[in-house]
Amino acid sequence: MTDRVKVSVLGGGSFGTVIANLIGDKGVDVSLWMRDADRAAEINRSHENSRYLPGCQLSENLIATADLQQALTGAKIIFVSIPSQSFRDVVRQAKPFMRPDQIIVSTTKGIEAKTFSLMSQILAAELPDNPIGVISGPNLAKEIAQKQLTATVIASDSEEVRTAVQDILHCAFFRIYASTDMYGVELGGTLKNIYAIASGLSAALGMGENTKSMLMTRSLAEMSRFAVQLGANPMTFLGLAGVGDLIVTCSSPLSRNYRVGYALGEGKSLDEAVTSLGEVAEGVNTLRYVKEKADELEIYMPLVCGLYEVVFNGAPVSQVAKMMMLNTQSSDVEFVLPRDSDC
Numbered sequence: 001m002t003d004r005v006k007v008s009v010l011g012g013g014s015f016g017t018v019i020a021n022l023i024g025d026k027g028v029d030v031s032l033w034m035r036d037a038d039r040a041a042e043i044n045r046s047h048e049n050s051r052y053l054p055g056c057q058l059s060e061n062l063i064a065t066a067d068l069q070q071a072l073t074g075a076k077i078i079f080v081s082i083p084s085q086s087f088r089d090v091v092r093q094a095k096p097f098m099r100p101d102q103i104i105v106s107t108t109k110g111i112e113a114k115t116f117s118l119m120s121q122i123l124a125a126e127l128p129d130n131p132i133g134v135i136s137g138p139n140l141a142k143e144i145a146q147k148q149l150t151a152t153v154i155a156s157d158s159e160e161v162r163t164a165v166q167d168i169l170h171c172a173f174f175r176i177y178a179s180t181d182m183y184g185v186e187l188g189g190t191l192k193n194i195y196a197i198a199s200g201l202s203a204a205l206g207m208g209e210n211t212k213s214m215l216m217t218r219s220l221a222e223m224s225r226f227a228v229q230l231g232a233n234p235m236t237f238l239g240l241a242g243v244g245d246l247i248v249t250c251s252s253p254l255s256r257n258y259r260v261g262y263a264l265g266e267g268k269s270l271d272e273a274v275t276s277l278g279e280v281a282e283g284v285n286t287l288r289y290v291k292e293k294a295d296e297l298e299i300y301m302p303l304v305c306g307l308y309e310v311v312f313n314g315a316p317v318s319q320v321a322k323m324m325m326l327n328t329q330s331s332d333v334e335f336v337l338p339r340d341s342d343c
Contacts, residue, residue, distance in 0.1 A: 006031070007168060008075035010090060012039065012064065014052040014141035015107055016081030022144065023168060024059030032064045033071035040064035056145045072097040077105065077168055079135075080119070084110025084282060087119055091126045100129040103161050105154070107135050109189035110282040111289045118186045133161040134182055135169075136189030137240040138248035140255065144174065151175040153241045155185035177240060184236030187227040192246040193283030194290060195219035196257035197264070198307050199250035204265025205317060215303075216250050222301050226290065229299050257283035270311055287311060 005028055009020040012034030020032040034040055043049055043064040047057055065071050072078060072094060082090045087108055098104075104127055106119035117125075123132045133156030144150050154165040154176055166176040179185050198219070202211060223246070224237040236242055249255045253262070260281045263273035274281060291308045294301045309315035 005029070005076050005168070006074045007077050007079070008033065008071045009079045009081060010068075010071070010094065011079075011081030011083075011107075012036075012043070012049065012052070013081060013083075014049075015139070016079070017049045017053050017056075017058070018141045018144045019079055019081065019107060019169070020062050021056070021058050022171065022174060024061035026168075026171060028061060028168065030059070030062045031071040031075065032062055033068060034064060034066060037066035040066045053142070053145055068094050069097045072102075075102060077103045077164060079105050079107055080123070081107045084108055084112055084119065085285070088112060088117075088122045088126065091122060095126060098127065098130065102130060103133070103164055104130045105133045105135060105161070105165055106186075108282075109136060109186075109193060111190055111286055113285065113289065116289060116293055118183065118190065120182050120186055131158045131161045132156065133158065133165060134186045134189075135165065135176075136185050136245065137177075138244040140248060140252060142254055147173045149173050149175075151177060151240055151244075153177050153179050153185050153239065155179040155182040155241070157182065179236065179239070179241070181233045181236045183230070184227055184232030184234075185241040187230065187232050188223065188237055188241040189245055190282070190286055191223040191226065191290065192219070192242075192249050193257045193281070194287045194304060194307065195223070195246060196249040196255050197261035197281075197283045197287065197311065198303060200255075200258035200261025200263075201265040201307075201310070201317065202261075203258075204262045212250075216246060219250070219303060220246055222303050226294060226299050226301060229297055256281045260284060264311065265317070284311070 007023050007028055008031045009016045010033045012032055020030045024030045104123050106123060108119045112122060120132060120134050133154055135152050135154050137152035139150060139152050154162050156162050157180060162178040169176050199215060202215060220237060220243055224234050228234050253259060256277055259277055260273045263276060287308055291304050294304060306320040309320055310317055
């Protein structure tokens with residue numbers, strides 16, 4: 001697979017850089033595209049992404065560039081690691097330089113505003129002739145950069161895509177599992193960002209282990225309930241892209257969304273919490289979009305509703321928690337015991 005193969009990664013953030021570097025370390029030529037030509041030149045000069053991965057020495061096979069055509073020409077696989085709000089725009093800019101035989105894989109966990117489109121849906125709409133896939137899982141970029149044992153999921157309708165991505169990413173510390181449920185895998189990676197904010201907030205408030213366990217378990221129930229309403233397979237949420245990603249994102253201070261929640265729990269405003277992070281926390285926007293969609297489809301999501309009141313309307317956490325504890329009690333495991341329509 002690695003003979004005379006070139007890979008392109010669009011997006012010079014932490015995860016895009018980590019994926020590019022992992023592939024480069026396997027002896028594959030990798031182009032890492034970013035908007036800022038000065039930052040690209042700095043990476044090529046120092047072999048370090050000082051903004052997102054300071055101290056991580058990057059592969060000699062990784063070449064950064066601000067030239068989209070240069071980045072894409074000759075690539076067999078293109079990973080798109082662009083924040084959701086810019087995702088479609090960058091794909092449209094890249095489209096003139098793409099060929100129909102190039103495999104396009106999204107690594108972005110988010111939802112597009114207004115359209116409520118996932119990144120795979122954007123790729124399918126903008127690049128209908130290309131084979132596409134998504135990767136998602138418990139993948140903290142800094143831990144992958146440190147070569148800690150990690151696994152992810154490649155989801156695609158195409159066996160060619162699944163096999164190619166497994167071959168190009170698999171190494172001694174990074175294992176790639178396959179799935180055909182692209183929508184479920186992507187929704188798992190997207191929705192868990194909401195609950196990571198709730199988890200960080202609860203940690204800042206000193207809530208106990210019982211509370212954390214309840215929060216994560218009920219989060220998984222809400223995620224799967226919402227996703228199944230939109231066509232996902234509930235079994236997907238028992239895997240890495242569901243419960244696996246939820247656990248790591250709700251437990252680790254390395255998670256950007258967790259840190260936003262923690263800052264809110266310390267009394268910072270939303271603007272202060274996001275500004276102090278210095279990176280995109282997809283969960284903030286995702287919370288807004290999912291709340292609107294849940295209301296539209298009448299999907300029962302008490303955690304989303306409560307967190308929305310805290311984050312956007314300044315409601316006291318204690319008051320919201322009390323309201324949720326007084327909600328009508330219902331079944332434990334989703335899809336096992338039927339739920340009354342009003343619960």
